[in-house]
Amino acid sequence: MSLPPFEQVVATYGSAVLRVCRARAGAHEAEDAWSETFLAALRAYPRLRPDSDLRAWLLTIAHRKSIDSARASGRAHPGGTAAPEACQADNGPPGPEPELWEAVRRLPPRQRDAVAYHYLADLPYAQVAALVGTTEAAARRAAADGIASLRSGLGREVLA
Amino acid sequence: MSTPAEFLATLVGGPGDAAVAERLHQRLAAAASGEGLLDLAYRELSTPIGPLLLVASPVGLVRVAFARQGHDDELTRLASLVSPRMLHAPRLLDGTARQLDEYFEGRRQRFELALDLRLARGFRRQVVELLAGVGYGTTVTYTSLAAASGHPRAVRAVGTACATNPLPVVLPCHRVLRSDGSLGGYAGGQEAKAALLDLEAGRGAPPAPQGAGMVRAERPRSPRQAGNGRP
Numbered sequence: 001m002s003l004p005p006f007e008q009v010v011a012t013y014g015s016a017v018l019r020v021c022r023a024r025a026g027a028h029e030a031e032d033a034w035s036e037t038f039l040a041a042l043r044a045y046p047r048l049r050p051d052s053d054l055r056a057w058l059l060t061i062a063h064r065k066s067i068d069s070a071r072a073s074g075r076a077h078p079g080g081t082a083a084p085e086a087c088q089a090d091n092g093p094p095g096p097e098p099e100l101w102e103a104v105r106r107l108p109p110r111q112r113d114a115v116a117y118h119y120l121a122d123l124p125y126a127q128v129a130a131l132v133g134t135t136e137a138a139a140r141r142a143a144a145d146g147i148a149s150l151r152s153g154l155g156r157e158v159l160a
Numbered sequence: 161m162s163t164p165a166e167f168l169a170t171l172v173g174g175p176g177d178a179a180v181a182e183r184l185h186q187r188l189a190a191a192a193s194g195e196g197l198l199d200l201a202y203r204e205l206s207t208p209i210g211p212l213l214l215v216a217s218p219v220g221l222v223r224v225a226f227a228r229q230g231h232d233d234e235l236t237r238l239a240s241l242v243s244p245r246m247l248h249a250p251r252l253l254d255g256t257a258r259q260l261d262e263y264f265e266g267r268r269q270r271f272e273l274a275l276d277l278r279l280a281r282g283f284r285r286q287v288v289e290l291l292a293g294v295g296y297g298t299t300v301t302y303t304s305l306a307a308a309s310g311h312p313r314a315v316r317a318v319g320t321a322c323a324t325n326p327l328p329v330v331l332p333c334h335r336v337l338r339s340d341g342s343l344g345g346y347a348g349g350q351e352a353k354a355a356l357l358d359l360e361a362g363r364g365a366p367p368a369p370q371g372a373g374m375v376r377a378e379r380p381r382s383p384r385q386a387g388n389g390r391p
Contacts, residue, residue: 002240005200007248010188014181019171031184038188042197042245098170119168147164 001050006042013058014038016121020062023104023116033069037062056127059117063131103153104146110134111146118143189249199243202235203250205257207264208359209352212329214253214260217242220274221256224327226348242278260329266359269296271330279326283314287321291331297360301339323347329356 017037021030040061048057104112113132117123118139123131129139192198200222202215213231215223215238222242225234239246250257255273262268280288290308294300300308306318322333328347334356338344346353 003244005235005239005246006244007202007235007246010185010247014184015173015177018177018180018184022171031180031187034184035187035191038184039191039195039197042188042192043195045244100168100170104171115168119164120171143164147167151167 003045003048003050006045009041009045009054009058010038013055016055017058017062019120020059020116021066022101023112023120024066025105033062033065036065036069040065053127055121055123056131059121059123059127060131063113100150103150106153107146107149110142111149114139114142115146115150119147185248186251189247189252192245192247193249193252197245198247198249198252200238200246201249201252202246203248203253203257204231205260207260209264209348209355212260214256215246216253216256217276217278219276219278221327221330222276222279224329226328226352228349229347263329264359266362269360273330275327275330277326280321280324283309283311283317284321284324287318288325288327288331288333291322291325291333291336294332294335296332297362299335299337299357301337302344303339305336319344332356335360 014034018030018034021033021037024030025033037058041058044061104115107115110132114128117128117131118125125136125139125143128143129136132139134142189198189201193201196218198218200215200217202213205212205214210227211231212227213223213225213229213234214221215225215235223234223238225231235246259268259271259273263271277285277288286309287305290305302315302318302322303312305322306312306315309318311317318336322336323345325331325333325347328334334346334348334353336344343350343353343357
């Protein structure tokens with residue numbers, strides 16, 4: 001058994017990784033994060049064991065990239081707040097997106113990551129837990145809390 | 161109440177996603193190539209003899225495959241044989257595609273392409289390198305090619321080398337016929353071999369405006385007679 005062409009990896013998992021990136025950042029930053037993730041994956045790919053779980057592998061790379069870039073933007077903005085969406089103008093405006101994306105990005109990071117990895121990228125809870133460093137039960141609870149919060153948040157906006 | 165997956169459905173597969181995916185893919189291919197991380201780039205090209213798979217390494221064109229050889233299987237094979245760092249990157253093969261288009265339109269008789277012959281080894285490589293010297297519109301036989309290789313009795317091995325030519329069309333194994341004048345085999349099928357010979361003989365294809373000084377050999381038999389094998 002050998003590794004499939006990397007093209008197949010991009011074709012199969014590209015959209016799941018993009019959804020995870022978009023759960024954390026606006027459209028342009030998300031596309032940058034996606035590109036960095038797949039470039040890093042391509043770099044490491046020939047050393048990957050052929051029986052590896054490609055989805056978990058890619059999401060691990062994406063997760064580490066997001067931690068790195070959060071640290072970098074924390075340094076760049078000493079207040080520690082995330083950088084405002086600075087690069088909106090460089091590639092034309094992103095298309096309109098569901099408000100739900102914005103709501104996902106406003107969730108507490110643990111809930112947001114659990115929702116993104118499990119529901120937007122189809123990663124089983126056991127692997128979500130391994131990725132974010134928690135227990136399976138905690139990951140499951142964080143995702144449930146995230147969904148509940150999204151539902152009630154959207155409900156409020158509709159009523160308001 | 162909807163399930164969480166239903167609730168989040170608007171985030172999965174929105175209308176602009178295909179365009180975004182395409183843009184990201186192109187960006188990845190360009191960045192990978194720029195950073196020397198792309199070992200194999202590929203694209204398909206439609207031609208009068210069916211879609212051709214074109215695969216290039218940073219050294220040059222490394223593989224041309226016919227549809228009947230199974231493009232997906234071929235890519236899988238190359239991933240393990242050469243490198244799995246492989247992307248669909250048509251732009252990186254634009255120049256190759258243009259030259260092949262010109263050839264199939266009868267406007268090009270020589271390819272000016274960097275070639276990567278790593279898929280042909282030993283005697284087979286020696287034979288496919290000899291193919292480069294068999295000019296447009298001319299033909300040789302497996303026997304004469306064996307003689308030219310310095311191994312006049314290795315006719316069968318020459319046949320195998322032609323059959324496993326990694327760069328058909330570009331390295332013209334279609335110009336090698338059997339001594340009795342019949343077509344012999346072809347990885348792209350005998351019809352494709354006949355069509356290429358017809359094209360180069362100016363039959364059933366637009367006339368070639370360039371290279372008027374070249375001598376064209378008439379193919380001794382029509383494709384319909386081919387393969388019957390003269391006793």
